[in-house]
Amino acid sequence: xxxxxxxxxxxxxxxxxxxxxxxxxxxxxxxxxxxxxxxxxxxxxxxxxxxxxxxxxxxxxxxxxxxxxxxxxxxxxxxxxxxxxxxxxxxxxxxxxxxxxxxxxxxxxxxxxxxxxxxxxxxxxxxxxxxxxxxxxxxxxxxxxxxxxxxxxxxxxxxxxxxxxxxxxxxxxxxxxxxxxxxxxxxxxxxxxxxxxxxxxxxxxxxxxxxxxxxxxxxxxxxxxxxxxxxxxxxxxxxxxxxxxxxxxxxxxxxxxxxxxxxxxxxxxxxxxxxxxxxxxxxxxxxxxxxxx
Amino acid sequence: xxxxxxxxxxxxxxxxxxxxxxxxxxxxxxxxxxxxxxxxxxxxxxxxxxxxxxxxxxxxxxxxxxxxxxxxxxxxxxxxxxxxxxxxxxxxxxxxxxxxxxxxxxxxxxxxxxxxxxxxxxxxxxxxxxxxxxxxxxxxxxxxxxxxxxxxxxxxxxxxxxxxxxxxxxxxxxxxxxxxxxxxxxxxxxxxxxxxxxxxxxxxxxxxxxxxxxxxxxxxxxxxxxxxxxxxxxxxxxxxxxxxxxxxxxxxxxxxxxxxxxxxxxxxxxxxxxxxx
Numbered sequence: 001x002x003x004x005x006x007x008x009x010x011x012x013x014x015x016x017x018x019x020x021x022x023x024x025x026x027x028x029x030x031x032x033x034x035x036x037x038x039x040x041x042x043x044x045x046x047x048x049x050x051x052x053x054x055x056x057x058x059x060x061x062x063x064x065x066x067x068x069x070x071x072x073x074x075x076x077x078x079x080x081x082x083x084x085x086x087x088x089x090x091x092x093x094x095x096x097x098x099x100x101x102x103x104x105x106x107x108x109x110x111x112x113x114x115x116x117x118x119x120x121x122x123x124x125x126x127x128x129x130x131x132x133x134x135x136x137x138x139x140x141x142x143x144x145x146x147x148x149x150x151x152x153x154x155x156x157x158x159x160x161x162x163x164x165x166x167x168x169x170x171x172x173x174x175x176x177x178x179x180x181x182x183x184x185x186x187x188x189x190x191x192x193x194x195x196x197x198x199x200x201x202x203x204x205x206x207x208x209x210x211x212x213x214x215x216x217x218x219x220x221x222x223x224x225x226x227x228x229x230x231x232x233x234x235x236x237x238x239x240x241x242x243x244x245x246x247x248x249x250x251x252x253x254x255x256x257x258x259x260x261x262x263x264x265x266x267x268x269x270x271x272x273x274x275x276x277x278x279x280x281x282x283x284x285x286x287x288x289x290x291x292x293x
Numbered sequence: 294x295x296x297x298x299x300x301x302x303x304x305x306x307x308x309x310x311x312x313x314x315x316x317x318x319x320x321x322x323x324x325x326x327x328x329x330x331x332x333x334x335x336x337x338x339x340x341x342x343x344x345x346x347x348x349x350x351x352x353x354x355x356x357x358x359x360x361x362x363x364x365x366x367x368x369x370x371x372x373x374x375x376x377x378x379x380x381x382x383x384x385x386x387x388x389x390x391x392x393x394x395x396x397x398x399x400x401x402x403x404x405x406x407x408x409x410x411x412x413x414x415x416x417x418x419x420x421x422x423x424x425x426x427x428x429x430x431x432x433x434x435x436x437x438x439x440x441x442x443x444x445x446x447x448x449x450x451x452x453x454x455x456x457x458x459x460x461x462x463x464x465x466x467x468x469x470x471x472x473x474x475x476x477x478x479x480x481x482x483x484x485x486x487x488x489x490x491x492x493x494x495x496x497x498x499x500x501x502x503x504x505x506x507x508x509x510x511x512x513x514x515x516x517x518x519x520x521x522x523x524x525x526x527x528x529x530x531x532x533x534x535x536x537x538x539x540x541x542x543x544x545x546x547x548x549x550x551x552x553x554x555x556x557x558x559x560x561x562x563x564x565x566x567x568x569x570x
Contacts, residue, residue, distance in 0.1 A: 039387055045447070046392070049403070049409075052409045052415060052416040053409065065429075108307040108308040115301040115302075119300060120298045121302065122298060127305065127309070130309070130312055131312060133316060134315075137549065138504065138525075138545065138549060140508060140529065142545075144541055144542070145323045145538075146319045147532075148538065149318065167311065171312065232509075232510045235510065236529075249401055250515070265405045265406070272398050272399065276396050
C-alpha cells in the first residue's frame with residue numbers, strides 16, 4: 001500500500017521537477033548508478049555470508065590460495081544424511097525436543113493466555129512482564145544455575161531437562177501471542193454461543209479456541225523455532241548426552257570440519273527462512289496490534 | 294469479581310510455576326552464589342576476583358555491545374528511512390524484499406557464516422581481490438572484535454528495521470508531505486519529523502537488541518579468538534574449566550547490572566515522555 005503512495009509521489013515529483021535536459025539526464029543517470037551500486041553492496045553484505053555457507057557445504061576440497069573450492073561434490077551431504085550418522089541422530093533429537101517443547105509451552109500458555117486476555121487478574125501488567133523476563137535477561141548466568149539445580153536432581157543431560165529450559169525460554173512468545181490471539185476473538189460470538197445454551201467450556205472449545213487457532217499456531221511455530229535454534233541452554237544443560245543440531249554445528253565448526261558445520265547450518269536455516277516468508281499469513285494484523293497489550 | 298480472578302489465577306498458575314522454577318529460582322541462586330563467601334557470610338570477594346581477572350573483558354563486552362547497538366541504530370534508521378521516504382519505487386521494493394532475510398536466522402548459523410565469510414581467505418576478501426578492490430597481500434582476517442560487531446549488526450538490523458519501518462508506516466503521512474512541500478530535504482524530514490515520532494519504538498528495539506547481544510554465547514566463541522573475549526564466554530570457561538560458580542555468578546551479576554542500566558535508561562525515558570504527554 002505504501003508502495004503505491006511512494007509511486008504516486010514519485011510520479012508527482014517527476015512531473016513537477018523538470019530539469020534542463022542533458023544535465024538533468026546525467027544527474028538522474030548518476031543517481032540510478034549510485035542506487036544500483038548501493039543495493040548491490042547491500043545484497044553482497046546480506047547474502048555473502050550465506051553464499052559462503054552454501055559453497056562450503058558442496059566443497060569437497062578447499063584450501064588457500066584458491067578463491068573457490070578445488071573440487072565440488074555432495075560427499076559430505078551423504079555423510080550427514082547417512083541414517084546411522086551423528087547428524088541424523090541430532091536432527092531427530094532436535095525435532096523431538098522442539099515438538100515436546102511446543103506441547104509443554106502450549107499446555108501452560110493457552111490457559112494463561114486466555115486468562116490474561118479475558119479474565120480479571122490482579123497485577124496483569126506485572127504478570128505480562130514476568131513472562132518477558134527470561135528473554136530480556138542475560139541468559140548465560142541463568143542457565144549455569146539451572147544446570148546446577150538440574151544436576152542435583154538428575155535432570156542434566158536428559159531430554160526432559162532440555163525441554164523444560166527451552167519451554168521456559170519460549171514462554172514469552174507463547175503466552176504473549178496466545179493472549180493477543182484470544183483478545184482478538186470477537187466477544188459477541190462467544191456471547192451468542194452462551195445465549196443459545198452452550199456451556200462456558202463448550203463455548204471455549206467450539207468458538208473461542210478455533211477462532212484463536214491461527215495466532216496460537218504462530219506462537220507454536222515461534223516456540224518450535226526457538227527450541228530448534230537454541231544453543232546456550234542446551235550447551236549447559238544438555239551436555240554431554242543430548243546433542244542437538246546447534247551443538248553438532250558448534251562441535252563440527254570448532255573441530256575445523258566446515259563442511260559438516262555448513263550443512264548443519266543450512267538444515268537449521270531452512271525452517272527459519274520459510275517462517276520469515278510465511279509469518280504474515282499466521283500473524284494477522286488484528287492479532288499483531290494486540291501483542292503486548 | 295473474586296470468583297473470575299480466582300479462576301484466572303488458577304489458569305495462569307502453571308505458567309507462573311514454570312517461570313518461578315526455571316527463571317526466578319536460578320536467578321536467586323546466582324545472586325546468592327555471587328554475594329556469599331565460602332564461610333556463608335555476605336561479601337564482595339567474588340566481584341574482586343572477577344574484576345582482577347576479567348576487567349579487560351568487561352570493558353571489551355561493553356565496547357562491543359555499545360558499538361553494535363549504535364551501528365544497528367544507524368543502519369536501521371537508514372533502511373527504514375529509505376523504505377518510508379524513498380521515491381524510487383524499484384529501490385524501495387528491492388530493499389523491502391531483501392532486508393528481512395537474517396531476521397530469524399539463528400545466531401549460531403550467523404556465526405558459522407561469518408566464520409567463513411570474514412576469514413583471511415574467506416569469500417569477502419576473495420571477492421574484493423577478484424574485483425580489483427584489494428591486493429591479495431592486503432587481505433586480513435576480520436575474525437576478532439570486528440567480526441563480532443559485524444555478526445551482531447548483520448543479525449539485529451533486520452529486527453530493529455522491521456519494528457522501525459512498521460512504526461514509520463503508521464505515522465501521519467500528512468506531516469511528511471507538509472515538510473516536503475515546505476522544501477525540507479528527505480534527510481531533514483527523516484531526522485526532524487519522522488524520527489522523533491518513532492523514537493520510542495527505536496528505543497525498545499535497541500534495548501532488546503542490546504540485551505540479546507549481551508547474552509549470546511555462540512558468536513564470540515565461534516567468531517573471535519580467545520583473548521580478549523565477552524563475559525558470556527568467560528562465564529562458560531569458569532564453569533567448564535574450574536567449576537568456579539562463585540566467580541561465574543559474579544560475572545553474571547555484572548552482566549545483569551549492565552542490562553539493568555540500559556533498562557533503567559529506557560524506563561526513565563518512557564516516564565519522562567508520559568509526564569510530557
